[in-house]
Amino acid sequence: MSCAEYSFHVPDLQELGGVLQKGLKANFADVQVSVVDCPDLTKEPFTFPVKGICGKTRIVEVGGVPYLLPLVNKEKVYDVNKIAKEVKLPGAFILGAGAGPFHILGFNSEFMPIILTESENNPPINGSYIARINPEDRGCLLEKYSDKYPGFGCALLANLFASEGKPGKVIEVKVRRRTGKLNFVTCLRQTIEEHYGEKPVGMGGTFVVQKGKVKTHIMPAEFSSCPLKSDEDVNQWLHFYEMTAPLVCLPVFVSRDPGFDLRLEHTHCFSHHGEGGHYHYDTTPDTVEYVGYFSPAELLYRIDQPKETHSIGRD
Numbered sequence: 001m002s003c004a005e006y007s008f009h010v011p012d013l014q015e016l017g018g019v020l021q022k023g024l025k026a027n028f029a030d031v032q033v034s035v036v037d038c039p040d041l042t043k044e045p046f047t048f049p050v051k052g053i054c055g056k057t058r059i060v061e062v063g064g065v066p067y068l069l070p071l072v073n074k075e076k077v078y079d080v081n082k083i084a085k086e087v088k089l090p091g092a093f094i095l096g097a098g099a100g101p102f103h104i105l106g107f108n109s110e111f112m113p114i115i116l117t118e119s120e121n122n123p124p125i126n127g128s129y130i131a132r133i134n135p136e137d138r139g140c141l142l143e144k145y146s147d148k149y150p151g152f153g154c155a156l157l158a159n160l161f162a163s164e165g166k167p168g169k170v171i172e173v174k175v176r177r178r179t180g181k182l183n184f185v186t187c188l189r190q191t192i193e194e195h196y197g198e199k200p201v202g203m204g205g206t207f208v209v210q211k212g213k214v215k216t217h218i219m220p221a222e223f224s225s226c227p228l229k230s231d232e233d234v235n236q237w238l239h240f241y242e243m244t245a246p247l248v249c250l251p252v253f254v255s256r257d258p259g260f261d262l263r264l265e266h267t268h269c270f271s272h273h274g275e276g277g278h279y280h281y282d283t284t285p286d287t288v289e290y291v292g293y294f295s296p297a298e299l300l301y302r303i304d305q306p307k308e309t310h311s312i313g314r315d
């Protein structure tokens with residue numbers, strides 16, 4: 001399997017905080033960005049298996065939308081423990097957004113990976129969630145992965161943020177009331193892109209939608225049997241929802257693609273009230289509140305990049 005490595009530009013945290021403070025002001029009424037010690041992420045609402053998102057940070061993009069569309073390629077299955085070894089960080093803590101391991105589950109789903117991968121000293125912990133469409137009422141069915149399913153698989157496409165899972169300094173972003181058109185992640189990404197230009201910066205971490213509602217989607221349990229050839233086809237196939245705060249989101253984004261056919265941003269979310277899926281944007285600009293913790297990635301790894309590509313279905 002192909003695996004390319006690239007070094008991101010890693011900005012000084014104070015400097016990056018200043019850039020975000022300024023840029024987010026154009027899109028949110030209240031903005032407070034600071035460099036803080038990462039809060040203990042084993043606590044509510046995160047309940048991750050590790051305390052932080054620091055140490056040897058990497059962004060890993062595995063596969064891509066071309067393995068899902070226009071028709072699924074069922075050979076494209078992966079193992080997150082193996083991915084951690086591939087990116088030279090066995091024992092990594094990995095979070096992000098991808099497609100659920102249909103080869104294990106028996107159906108397609110949205111995947112919220114939260115995995116402490118295996119290392120010499122420790123067995124792996126799978127704290128992931130999957131979201132699927134409830135066959136009974138077409139609502140969202142969110143499941144804690146390890147309650148029902150074995151293994152550490154994922155499939156087709158994944159945007160991952162890997163680290164040693166250590167405590168450390170991170171960028172805290174608190175915003176309230178959206179005054180602009182951009183979603184939270186796009187606003188962060190474009191602000192960084194405008195400042196750092198040709199130097200690609202990768203970021204990952206977690207944020208909580210504390211108040212308001214969010215537009216999300218969940219892929220159907222069955223892959224489409226007729227080819228999905230346009231964004232319109234894809235939108236007909238997906239199921240869209242409006243989900244309610246608090247939602248814990250797992251963002252992975254890159255300011256600019258240094259030539260690896262990257263998905264620039266991808267965010268999935270879960271909750272403790274049965275909702276989760278792929279985050280698009282909040283639908284309640286007047287009341288929305290976000291608080292997030294982000295860390296820049298040192299390295300990019302591009303695993304199993306599709307040879308034939310297209311730009312459909314990347315929203």
Ligand SMILES: [Zn+2]
Pocket residue numbers: 097098110266267268278
């Ligand atoms: Zn997604």
